[in-house]
Amino acid sequence: MYVLGIETSCDETAVAIFHSNKGLVHHLLYSQIDMHSEYGGVVPELASRDHIRKLIPLVKQLLQESGLVNADLGGIAYTAGPGLMGALLVGAATARSMAWALQIPAVAVHHMEGHLLAPMLEDKPPQFPFLALLISGGHTLLVHVNGIGQYKLLGESLDDAVGEAFDKTAKMLGLGYPGGPKLSALAELGTEKIRFPRPMTDRPGLDFSFSGLKTFAMNTINASPKTEQDKADIAASFQAAIADTLSIKCRRALRQTGLNRLVVAGGVSANTQIRAALTLMAAGENADIFFPRAQFCTDNGAMIAYAGCQRLIAGQIIEGQAITARPRWPMMELSAID
Amino acid sequence: MKLLAVETATEACSAALFVAGGILERFEIAPQQHTKLILPMIDSLLAEAGLKPADLDALAFGCGPGSFTGVRIATGVIQGIAFGLDIPVVPVSTLAALAQGFFNHNTAELDVVFAAMDARLGEIFWGVYQRDSQGFAQLIGQEVVTPASLVVAPELRGIGVGSAWSVYQDELQLRLDDKLSYFEAQHLPSARTVAKLGVHGFAQGLAVGAELAMPVYLRDKVAKTELERKSV
Ligand SMILES: Nc1ncnc2c1ncn2[C@@H]1O[C@H](COP(=O)(O)OP(=O)(O)OP(=O)(O)O)[C@@H](O)[C@H]1O
Ligand SMILES: [Mg+2]
Numbered sequence: 001m002y003v004l005g006i007e008t009s010c011d012e013t014a015v016a017i018f019h020s021n022k023g024l025v026h027h028l029l030y031s032q033i034d035m036h037s038e039y040g041g042v043v044p045e046l047a048s049r050d051h052i053r054k055l056i057p058l059v060k061q062l063l064q065e066s067g068l069v070n071a072d073l074g075g076i077a078y079t080a081g082p083g084l085m086g087a088l089l090v091g092a093a094t095a096r097s098m099a100w101a102l103q104i105p106a107v108a109v110h111h112m113e114g115h116l117l118a119p120m121l122e123d124k125p126p127q128f129p130f131l132a133l134l135i136s137g138g139h140t141l142l143v144h145v146n147g148i149g150q151y152k153l154l155g156e157s158l159d160d161a162v163g164e165a166f167d168k169t170a171k172m173l174g175l176g177y178p179g180g181p182k183l184s185a186l187a188e189l190g191t192e193k194i195r196f197p198r199p200m201t202d203r204p205g206l207d208f209s210f211s212g213l214k215t216f217a218m219n220t221i222n223a224s225p226k227t228e229q230d231k232a233d234i235a236a237s238f239q240a241a242i243a244d245t246l247s248i249k250c251r252r253a254l255r256q257t258g259l260n261r262l263v264v265a266g267g268v269s270a271n272t273q274i275r276a277a278l279t280l281m282a283a284g285e286n287a288d289i290f291f292p293r294a295q296f297c298t299d300n301g302a303m304i305a306y307a308g309c310q311r312l313i314a315g316q317i318i319e320g321q322a323i324t325a326r327p328r329w330p331m332m333e334l335s336a337i338d
Numbered sequence: 339m340k341l342l343a344v345e346t347a348t349e350a351c352s353a354a355l356f357v358a359g360g361i362l363e364r365f366e367i368a369p370q371q372h373t374k375l376i377l378p379m380i381d382s383l384l385a386e387a388g389l390k391p392a393d394l395d396a397l398a399f400g401c402g403p404g405s406f407t408g409v410r411i412a413t414g415v416i417q418g419i420a421f422g423l424d425i426p427v428v429p430v431s432t433l434a435a436l437a438q439g440f441f442n443h444n445t446a447e448l449d450v451v452f453a454a455m456d457a458r459l460g461e462i463f464w465g466v467y468q469r470d471s472q473g474f475a476q477l478i479g480q481e482v483v484t485p486a487s488l489v490v491a492p493e494l495r496g497i498g499v500g501s502a503w504s505v506y507q508d509e510l511q512l513r514l515d516d517k518l519s520y521f522e523a524q525h526l527p528s529a530r531t532v533a534k535l536g537v538h539g540f541a542q543g544l545a546v547g548a549e550l551a552m553p554v555y556l557r558d559k560v561a562k563t564e565l566e567r568k569s570v
């Protein structure tokens with residue numbers, strides 16, 4: 001079965017086709033980053049306007065380049081949440097009504113389940129059960145995963161998400177939006193000269209807190225002579241603290257759960273230093289570690305097509321004809337498939 | 339010809355089917371419920387007519403102006419169906435649909451409508467429509483988003499129609515003075531009139547492909563860039 005996946009939850013319009021036997025067929029992405037960067041961040045109304053301009057042309061190109069026609073599709077998966085309401089609605093309305101026109105099922109996909117399952121698109125996908133660290137622009141989650149939809153929340157951020165901390169610190173360093181990748185590039189030119197705190201690592205538990213790091217970064221920047229080298233050193237120090245904190249918590253979670261597989265996904269999992277730190281930690285714990293390829297760490301259509309396909313195969317057409325958009329949608333509410 | 343139309347730009351949510359020379363409609367005033375209602379409405383129209391989606395020949399939608407989100411729901415739904423079935427779409431102005439609704443029910447000699455809907459932020463969506471010889475609403479001049487006190491109207495006597503006439507009746511009456519005959523604020527645009535104008539537009543060659551079926555917002559500046567914020 002060919003499944004079309006549509007992702008419009010934030011500032012990328014992304015589409016993909018996944019086949020239940022053949023795997024990923026094709027994927028395309030249009031990023032709105034250039035438009036939003038003029039505004040210093042995502043403007044929700046402009047994001048919605050751009051999605052509705054770009055979505056159908058992108059789907060058209062996707063099918064053409066895949067050598068497929070509408071009639072080949074067996075289902076349509078779309079991101080129903082969490083995300084920006086107006087942006088989600090574009091994907092949901094278009095996907096749901098296209099499915100109606102073709103009289104095929106549509107399935108509402110949870111964006112974070114998409115991220116979580118992105119490593120399944122790689123050559124050596126992880127087997128269940130595993131520990132998942134989801135680190136993105138809006139989420140920092142440690143989840144015990146027994147199967148698709150079988151999630152137990154072990155820990156989460158009590159304040160800023162990791163990606164948010166990256167973006168805010170990058171802004172303070174005068175880097176543009178979105179700051180994560182830019183801060184990471186700058187960190188390459190510096191060394192860990194300043195010891196940033198490792199928040200909440202000195203007490204038990206698997207929750208995170210990153211807003212303190214942001215404040216520490218602010219004070220450090222203000223106190224420094226602000227040369228390019230200072231900035232690079234601050235970036236490197238900040239990034240090292242994040243990598244270290246994530247490693248400490250993941251090690252703790254692996255030991256606590258007895259799991260021996262770790263999946264890391266979400267936009268921040270594209271960060272090379274974080275990947276390296278977690279890989280080293282996992283080796284020390286005799287655990288296997290799995291990442292998506294870099295382009296599937298951030299938002300993409302492939303992960304949505306994949307997640308939707310799994311739910312469709314399991315016969316989970318979880319809606320009637322309502323166009324579903326849920327800006328807030330706890331991942332733990334998802335139902336299990338076997 | 340079988341044409342399906344939707345209109346979701348205001349608190350009214352409606353779908354209509356032009357088939358066998360007549361129009362079937364589903365219409366509900368249901369703020370925030372459009373996403374739940376619109377596809378079931380469409381489905382029940384086709385069921386009543388004994389049609390499958392693939393039997394449709396063309397589509398029409400109220401493309402705005404109106405609630406940005408509401409207009410995008412109609413646009414998304416229509417783009418999805420149009421692309422899925424590979425059939426053409428006629429975009430129909432929501433203000434034209436509003437005016438057409440009035441013309442349909444009023445055969446009085448007054449053939450001009452001052453269509454005006456609340457646009458929030460102290461502004462209204464404004465368009466002047468005239469009934470043409472065949473009874474269709476035809477735009478005079480341009481549709482604009484404007485403060486009510488600054489609307490521009492041609493030297494014609496007409497009737498005020500639409501929600502802005504309850505919110506800004508004083509400003510509008512003052513501005514239009516004796517060009518205004520009377521006003522009726524309670525009218526809402528409906529898919530029935532979108533279908534009627536859609537069929538007409540189709541005959542005039544105004545249909546486009548799915549990817550060109552676009553919303554009309556009128557208000558284009560919705561945020562300040564970092565540069566603009568700094569220069570204030
Ligand atoms: N190399 C990198 N290093 C650090 N952060 C990065 C890197 N690449 C991307 N990011 C961060 O990842 C985030 C974007 O990831 P993603 O697209 O998964 O988030 P989102 O979709 O906005 O949020 P969510 O998935 O939680 O709804 C941004 O905060 C960005 O700065
Ligand atoms: Mg994301």
